Amino acid sequence: MLKELNREQLCALSSQQLKEYCEDIRTEIVHTVAECGGHLSSNLGVVELTVALHRVFDFPHDKIVFDVGHQCYTHKLLSGRANRFSTLRQEGGLSGFPKRSESEFDCYETGHAGTALSAALGIAKARDLLGENYRVIALVGDGSFNNGLIYEALNSIHILETSVLFILNDNGMSISPTVGGAHEILDEMKREPFLRDDIRLFERFGLQYMGVYNGNDICEMLSVLETAKQKLQNGSVLLHLSTKKGQGHPFCENAPDRTHGISPHGGTKKKEYSVALGEELTKLAKENEKIVAVTAAMTDALGLRNFFNVFPDRAFDVGICEEHASVLCAAMASQGLKPYYAIYSTFLQRAFDEIIHDVCGQDLPVTFCIDRAGITGADGETHQGVFDLSYLSFIPNLTVAIPKNIAEFRELIKLSADYSHPFAIRYPRDGAEGRANAVEIGKFEILHSSLSDIIVLAAGERCISLAENVLADANMQGLDFTLVNARFLRPLDRELLQNATQKYVITIEDNAAIGGLGDAINRFYMGGNKCIKAFGLNDTFIPHGEPRALSQKFGLSKEEILSYIGKCNARG
Amino acid sequence: MLKELNREQLCALSSQQLKEYCEDIRTEIVHTVAECGGHLSSNLGVVELTVALHRVFDFPHDKIVFDVGHQCYTHKLLSGRANRFSTLRQEGGLSGFPKRSESEFDCYETGHAGTALSAALGIAKARDLLGENYRVIALVGDGSFNNGLIYEALNSIHILETSVLFILNDNGMSISPTVGGAHEILDEMKREPFLRDDIRLFERFGLQYMGVYNGNDICEMLSVLETAKQKLQNGSVLLHLSTKKGQGHPFCENAPDRTHGISPHGGTKKKEYSVALGEELTKLAKENEKIVAVTAAMTDALGLRNFFNVFPDRAFDVGICEEHASVLCAAMASQGLKPYYAIYSTFLQRAFDEIIHDVCGQDLPVTFCIDRAGITGADGETHQGVFDLSYLSFIPNLTVAIPKNIAEFRELIKLSADYSHPFAIRYPRDGAEGRANAVEIGKFEILHSSLSDIIVLAAGERCISLAENVLADANMQGLDFTLVNARFLRPLDRELLQNATQKYVITIEDNAAIGGLGDAINRFYMGGNKCIKAFGLNDTFIPHGEPRALSQKFGLSKEEILSYIGKCNARG
Numbered sequence A, B: 001m002l003k004e005l006n007r008e009q010l011c012a013l014s015s016q017q018l019k020e021y022c023e024d025i026r027t028e029i030v031h032t033v034a035e036c037g038g039h040l041s042s043n044l045g046v047v048e049l050t051v052a053l054h055r056v057f058d059f060p061h062d063k064i065v066f067d068v069g070h071q072c073y074t075h076k077l078l079s080g081r082a083n084r085f086s087t088l089r090q091e092g093g094l095s096g097f098p099k100r101s102e103s104e105f106d107c108y109e110t111g112h113a114g115t116a117l118s119a120a121l122g123i124a125k126a127r128d129l130l131g132e133n134y135r136v137i138a139l140v141g142d143g144s145f146n147n148g149l150i151y152e153a154l155n156s157i158h159i160l161e162t163s164v165l166f167i168l169n170d171n172g173m174s175i176s177p178t179v180g181g182a183h184e185i186l187d188e189m190k191r192e193p194f195l196r197d198d199i200r201l202f203e204r205f206g207l208q209y210m211g212v213y214n215g216n217d218i219c220e221m222l223s224v225l226e227t228a229k230q231k232l233q234n235g236s237v238l239l240h241l242s243t244k245k246g247q248g249h250p251f252c253e254n255a256p257d258r259t260h261g262i263s264p265h266g267g268t269k270k271k272e273y274s275v276a277l278g279e280e281l282t283k284l285a286k287e288n289e290k291i292v293a294v295t296a297a298m299t300d301a302l303g304l305r306n307f308f309n310v311f312p313d314r315a316f317d318v319g320i321c322e323e324h325a326s327v328l329c330a331a332m333a334s335q336g337l338k339p340y341y342a343i344y345s346t347f348l349q350r351a352f353d354e355i356i357h358d359v360c361g362q363d364l365p366v367t368f369c370i371d372r373a374g375i376t377g378a379d380g381e382t383h384q385g386v387f388d389l390s391y392l393s394f395i396p397n398l399t400v401a402i403p404k405n406i407a408e409f410r411e412l413i414k415l416s417a418d419y420s421h422p423f424a425i426r427y428p429r430d431g432a433e434g435r436a437n438a439v440e441i442g443k444f445e446i447l448h449s450s451l452s453d454i455i456v457l458a459a460g461e462r463c464i465s466l467a468e469n470v471l472a473d474a475n476m477q478g479l480d481f482t483l484v485n486a487r488f489l490r491p492l493d494r495e496l497l498q499n500a501t502q503k504y505v506i507t508i509e510d511n512a513a514i515g516g517l518g519d520a521i522n523r524f525y526m527g528g529n530k531c532i533k534a535f536g537l538n539d540t541f542i543p544h545g546e547p548r549a550l551s552q553k554f555g556l557s558k559e560e561i562l563s564y565i566g567k568c569n570a571r572g
Helices: A007-012 A015-036 A041-045 A047-056 A073-077 A082-087 A116-129 A148-160 A181-191 A196-204 A218-234 A250-254 A272-287 A305-310 A322-334 A345-360 A388-392 A406-417 A461-476 A494-499 A517-524 A547-553 A558-571 B007-012 B015-036 B041-045 B047-056 B073-077 B082-087 B116-129 B148-160 B181-191 B196-204 B218-234 B250-254 B272-287 B305-310 B322-334 B345-360 B388-392 B406-417 B461-476 B494-499 B517-524 B547-553 B558-571
Strands: A063-066 A136-141 A165-170 A208-214 A237-242 A291-295 A315-317 A338-344 A367-371 A399-401 A423-426 A445-448 A454-458 A482-485 A488-490 A504-512 A531-537 B063-066 B136-141 B165-170 B208-214 B237-242 B291-295 B315-317 B338-344 B367-371 B399-401 B423-426 B445-448 B454-458 B482-485 B488-490 B504-512 B531-537
Touching (some): A007 A047, A015 A041, A015 A073, A015 A082, A015 A218, A047 A073, A063 A116, A116 A136, A116 A148, A148 B148, A148 B181, A148 B315, A148 B322, A165 A218, A181 A196, A181 A208, A181 A237, A181 B148, A196 A208, A196 B181, A196 B196, A208 A218, A272 A305, A272 A338, A272 A406, A291 A322, A305 A315, A315 B148, A322 B116, A322 B148, A338 A345, A345 A367, A345 B345, A388 A423, A388 A488, A388 A504, A454 A558, A461 A482, A461 A504, A461 A558, A488 A517, A494 A517, A504 A558, B007 B047, B015 B041, B015 B047, B015 B218, B041 B047, B047 B073, B047 B218, B063 B116, B116 B148, B165 B181, B165 B218, B181 B196, B181 B237, B196 B208, B272 B291, B272 B305, B272 B338, B272 B406, B305 B315, B322 B338, B322 B345, B338 B345, B367 B406, B388 B423, B388 B488, B388 B504, B445 B461, B454 B461, B454 B558, B461 B504, B461 B558, B488 B517, B494 B517, B504 B517, B504 B558, B517 B531, B531 B558
Parallel strands (some): A136 A165, A165 A237, A208 A237, A291 A315, A291 A338, A338 A367, A367 A423, A454 A504, A504 A531, B063 B136, B136 B165, B208 B237, B291 B315, B291 B338, B338 B367, B367 B423, B399 B423, B454 B504, B504 B531
Antiparallel strands (some): A399 A488, A445 A482, B399 B488, B445 B482
């Protein structure tokens, strides 16, 4: 295990010893991520920077906000958590992201991109108003530098009249390589560091510019951070660093995109739903030249790399710009194209207003492919995809589908291709191929018929398989129920629901219990004499852990569902 | 009435005749806005520009996207709608914003800030892929130039490899004066038009820069637009114009902020709720120095001008940056400040992810003062505040309150000051002061008790007064019901609901019927034997019109509620 050093001990090390210590940290991270999974390349890239920060600055008195937060491992190893580092991302163990509840060294929680500079400015302003005296640092990757929030924060520096150290960790990568104009400006600054007018750009926003320095050189970092610390007395500072994502780990250096997120024991992630998306969309796009694909910096994880290779002119990775991507899709659809926007459930929250205002408000045929829906597990609160059914349930003109397996997901993609209105398909990371027939909009599917007075409506592969397990156990107890694949949240299968004669109606969904399928079914039967029970996720933020265990713990307990069914049967 | 001229006729006019025609348009706009209300200053500022655009470009073959869209009146007067212009913003009449259903000259709908450049890029890309040949223009005000979406779009220009004409209409104003670094850069460009490095900034993003030109000079506009049209063959162009908001109307020129939005017949808007917010917050802030206020370019409309004057160091207008404002509040709260973020209901949709990720995810004591909730009327689809209860209903850690009148709104503001968790208060633009007692979190109030078997739960002033009207009529028919002020969506008053003995439970809310109070109450009683009926707004986008009429037409019909109550009584 790594020997954790405090600031005093770090200051006592010679530069040679510091280099060796950085290698020890690297080894610790590589081994732990191999065991626990996690973010590898991004953490390996900032070891020297973080060690230097902990020597030059006085945490937790000084505050640091990690943008996205996935690069905070070295920070955790230097803030009293080395002894628990082996529990990384395990239920009850250390989070892979900053957590205030975990340590006073974590002053602000992150997970989504682009918030750090805004947060640092807010913390610094609070410091000023409360008459306190500490330094505030925002550590931001160049991927987030594309995000609109960063620009809104830059715009505020003059307004807020405070001082923060904005460290731009420029490794040329988001999860995918960073793209766009902002990135090209940064690149040029790395090529021609003395070009005044780029520097002027940042000075206009109220930043003293320092750069470009080598973030992987511990000695250089110690000296530039000291300088930056001094400059803070005259206002905010932008420290532009060049680092190598995956530094010190040959495989990561060569494949930083494939080593951004690692599954435990070096096992590669199953990506079946995303693979199916890539396969189906590529097939459809060959017949229909109006199909285009848009991503926000996650092309590989979303399964669209091949589509991008086959149709380079019809595929757009716009960087971490979820809102812009949505408007872009709406506008392309307004002129006759057929856009598919693939994105993780939790990140689509960023485009909520554009889904309403641009896509659905104009009733445009954009298809949202919502990956990583439901409990995603090890990344915790900020990455669970458990609100999408709730925030999509009330948007007019939108169709929302939830496939029972990958085969049905393929059918839904085909269905959406000929559909002329907004369409959303939400699905988990992985599952089974299974079998499926062609799907009709707003039609559920009866998976198991029973003469009993109980009907179970389950949404999505995980909940259907949970329901099937319940059914197997129920059968052994001599109980039975009708099981329905409730594959549309909007529109509901009115005919099936109206014709359902069962008294007891049970819904199961891996989404917040508030605002999803349960509420929709309960609303449908409002004022009637059905006895309805909705199983969904509890009204709380779900921490990191193993998806099945979390799901069982936070509202989808097989035993509870089974025992409720027993009660219904008893009541008759 | 204005004599509408087509492009050919415009081209036939001498420059003197063009100037006179612009004055005729101005007169038409001033008179119509005096009658119908609407956006005055912003439209007066772009008359010459719009006339020149209609002469130089070939609409609707060429396409123009109006950012926000409130400055499209001259465009409407020149695109076959002059004869209906007197119906502006009236139910069934012309919308105050671009509407595809209204004219093929309106290619893309807007209402919220910052979408136009993204939309123009999407339209242009569709044009390229479909092998068509027309020009695409985005007309953007400098207020929107602060918004993150614009930056995300700028970042995409290199990625999309297409060509659009980005006209920056720089009048130094949002609704309030424009603020921040981006604005200072533009200002400097106006002072020193030949400073190369500002120009380089835009060139880096892939824009050919032209500027700064006088947008109120019709002759200058004709010539620069011709030049811009030529330059489009070599890629995208940024045309930077300086215009005067309210041009040609002395009062507007002097008070562009107070003439941004005008109520009919020159009547000034009632702003009672916002006035109360200003009064209470200023009072509280005198006792509690931790209170700060944040707005996104709407300080006056939100009633906080006086607070800003009294506490300049504790008040922040960050420009049209709804997301940044939310993160800023979360971060200030994380260090012990007590932020109040005042914003319109529809614009808060932009900060949806930050409400979840930054404020509620960290359970921070930020208070959202959500103005213009419910049907706002004349601005139509993009400005109705009818989704907030739905998108706030499922966010953990959040308390959501809905005052019955302004007096109770004051009590809720006081309550929130001592509350250490996220707090949202949603309220309409105007209402009655009324009376109210101190409020407890999660406690409803019984307004009228009855022995009948019917209980009505109404949320907010408008729905409570609707319910009171229903009660009066019901009483005349010998019917009666218990009326409750359901002033908390989260948490519900469990005790009152559990103890309610009535069989018939009716909810009334001026929010989408999906996802709001009705669903919450129905969920609370799930599986029980209550007979529940929820009255809310229909599952559709609500167009412009008079709020009462719209509300009656789209789901809150007094007659329907009354007749349902009659039925309940009959069934007993």
